[in-house]
Amino acid sequence: MPTTPPPAKTLDGEPGRLGTLVRAALPAVPGVNQLPGVRKGPARDFAGLSYRREQVVAERARVDAYASVCGFPRRDVVPVTYPHMLAFPLHMAIMGDPAFPYPAIGMVHVENAITAHRAVGVGEALDVTTEVGPPRPHARGVLLDFVTTVTADGGTAWESTSTYLRRGRTIEGDVAPGLEVPDPPTGGVEWRLPADLGRTYASVSGDANPIHLYPLTARALGFPRQIAHGMWTKARSVAAIENRLPDAVTVEVAFKKPVFLPGTVAFAARRDDGGWTFAMTNPKDGSPHLVGRATPA
Structure with a gap:
């Protein structure tokens, strides 16, 4: 015990x-x-x-x-x-x-x-x-x-x-x-993500997990090519709505499907009672990479 x-x-x-x-x-x-x-x-x-x-x-x-x-x-x-x-x-x-x-x-x-x-x-x-x-x-x-x-x-x-x-x-x-986020928004603005995004984010975050760096290092750990950091997807989503959020705020997300690099994602946000609901999705089929919500703390 x-x-x-x-x-x-x-x-x-x-x-x-x-x-x-x-x-x-x-x-x-x-x-x-x-x-x-x-x-x-x-x-x-x-x-x-x-x-x-x-x-x-x-x-x-x-x-x-x-x-x-x-x-x-x-x-x-x-x-x-x-x-x-x-x-x-x-x-x-x-x-x-x-x-x-x-x-x-x-x-x-x-x-x-x-x-x-x-x-x-x-x-x-x-x-x-x-x-x-x-x-x-x-x-x-x-x-x-x-x-x-x-x-x-x-x-x-x-x-x-x-x-x-x-x-x-x-x-x-x-x-x-x-975390449950009912009816997350889909569609929205599309962002094209470069192949070196994982390496760039690793340089500012210290998170150099091999799955984010190169196709070879990602394949060694079971991925077909490198994937974006989950905390980058959260940060980029928050950045898109930051000017609408209070200083005292709670932001919750669930990481769903990985974002392969290079790639394109769609981001959409919707104002709900008391806060915002947002999602990063695959623009081809609407499947979620990330779903989240932001509410005043």
């Missing part, structure tokens, strides 16, 4: 992107995955894990580079999705920790919910904590919720939950329904 979760571990300084990714990938390598410091513990004993970064600055150059890739304007506050960039090294640190029972390779980001309690200024110093608890059941495996809290001046400025699916053996318990 899981025991009490350990206290949060601190990542000091600037986390090494390549080193963090390599450490997270090693448990998927046969033979290597049995070495001390790499070998994963049993899932039944996993009580949770937490990492934090202190006084992380939302630097102007990085915010502007991210905004440019995702379609946001240059402003004195960060895009509502940007704090995820500050949390991503914590996600990878957790997945690379031997106490975390699953390899990072094969973790599928299926849902993401962000609540911004206020605008975060460029240049602000932020404390960022990400924690994950024991897995919960899913029809195709287990789900793990990575919960991030961003604080400044003693108050919570931003929160998110990134839900990952690990396919395989499930566990006992009731399967909770995922």
Whole structure:
């Protein structure tokens, strides 16, 4: 049975992107995955894990580079999705920790919910904590919720939950329904996405998962060619309606079918009671890549 979760571990300084990714990938390598410091513990004993970064600055150059890739304007506050960039090294640190029972390779980001309690200024110093608890059941495996809290001046400025699916053996318990977005809009404006979008987004996010980079690296992991990052599809969707959203807002999305690169997607948004419903779809058949909603927080 899981025991009490350990206290949060601190990542000091600037986390090494390549080193963090390599450490997270090693448990998927046969033979290597049995070495001390790499070998994963049993899932039944996993009580949770937490990492934090202190006084992380939302630097102007990085915010502007991210905004440019995702379609946001240059402003004195960060895009509502940007704090995820500050949390991503914590996600990878957790997945690379031997106490975390699953390899990072094969973790599928299926849902993401962000609540911004206020605008975060460029240049602000932020404390960022990400924690994950024991897995919960899913029809195709287990789900793990990575919960991030961003604080400044003693108050919570931003929160998110990134839900990952690990396919395989499930566990006992009731399967909770995922995000439901009734009657998402279809059609709308079309965006042509270049072949190097995954590499461009990786350069500003630190997420260099091979499935996003090149056809060869994507095929090695079961995809016919590289796919866009799910968090890019969310950021680009939010950028399209950002000027209609309040500073205090909750944006929830479910990632559906992958977006292959190069490719064309359609984006549509509809104002509903109390907020917006939006979707990114395949313009040929209307099948969804992403569905979401934004409501005042």
